[in-house]
Amino acid sequence: MPRWRFCLTGIILGVLSCHFLQLASAQMTDPFEVDALQAVRRALKDTGKNLNSWKKTDPCVSNWTGVICLMDPNDGFLHVQELRLLNMNLSGKLAPALGLFSQMTILNFMWNNLTGSIPKEIGNLITLKLLLLSGNQISGPLPDELGSLSNVTILNLDNNNISGPLPKNFANMTSARHFHLNNNSISGQIPPELSALPQLLHFLLDNNNLSGYLPQEFSRMPNLRILQFDNNNFEGVLGTADCKELFLI
Template identity: 25%
Template sequence: MSTAATPVNVSAPLELEWEADNVNDQYYLYLHFNEVEELAANETRAFNITINGEFLYGPMTPRYRSADTILTTTPLTGAARYQVSLSKTKNSTLPPILNAIEVYKVKDFSQSETQQDDVDAIKNIKNAYGVARNWQGDPCGPLKYMWEGLNCSIDGYDPPRITSLNLSSSGLIGQIESSISKLTMLQYLDLSNNSLNGPLPDFLIQLHSLKVLNVGKNKLTGLVPSGLLERSKTKSLSLSVDDNSGLCTTKSCRKKSSHVPLIASISAIIVAILLISLGFWIFRRHK
């Protein structure tokens, strides 16, 4: 530390500042001092140190060729910007100096808990279907123990969100559980090869992040929601609905199925009339 910074205006304070990425971030500050000049008998250097106007230490009088460090013992937090000011005292003849500064940001390596709405939704799904998996604790963490069939978004800052749910071949019975609609960050949903019945619900359209939906090999009925078909056409959604005999992708398939009994009935009537007519003709001929 053979060099030091001083203010351009010798009567002004020496100021340094930085902006926080988040007001909840925590910082520790280290200031290093060493007098690099051998002062004359009539010279003095003394200054006070403040952070955002709050007194930290003073008066600071650096020692000649000896290092001193002033540090914060508790984290700095709660501000969008931090300003460190070194202001000379009234009796000081020389401006403040600073040889080095270190700012450390606290990094929390522990994983946050899964976002609560996602936790509630996946637990409701578990209870509704009686999922026979070892789903215990937090769905997304720790990462090593993430629930089977799930994938989550984990960035180290925001609470994890469930982005993928795979319940294929899980023995699911009943209708598609409405709690799935609460997994608003879901990108991948696989419910294939189960015994799900009833309609394909409209709430799936509201899952705007959904990119893959597989409900093949179930017992679903009714029309596939037009919103899902439209997204499938635009390639924004990979949609699989195969092997659901009662599920229609167009209105025409429903109309077609409703016409079959009518056509069969008309055909039966025509055959009956022909048989009666034939019998009557044979009877008259023999007579």
């Protein structure tokens, strides 16, 4: 057989091998993310046995409860796009491994009984759009690293036991439309830098331990509609002359 036929045959076999490898990997979750999910599970307590399906082999293929996946054509693997674990009576803590999902867009642990603090590693989720942790018993300060979540549109951390200051680098969350941080124990001065958030519609900080002054800059935010600061320890009144549609409580 001529040499060129051997070369052509080798090329065809190589292409077919790559194709079959891609098909095979498309039927499995990225192994790196499988390990991360198992670390997340170890940090949780599931008294209601809602996560029994997490004992199955492949998270995406065998449809683990609350795990929503999407295939990435670039590497052929299924990747975790959403963790939808709201209202499952889960306790325990949020694992640092939650920061290992490179394509996650929604992280939802609302209305459980989680304790501990928010892992700073969540700030690595640069594709995240919704961070939903309302209605738990999460404590400790807000990690500065969350300020790296420039694609987050909704930050729901209300009804927890979060304490400490509000990080000024949250001003880097330029896609944010909803900041729901009410009913916590957040303290200190509201950083005026947060008034630079261009898309913010709702800013809820009522029922915290905030003090100092109310930054006048908030009255001039172009899209802000609801600014709720009651039941804190502020000095002075926020002017609303330049923000006629602002609903100030």
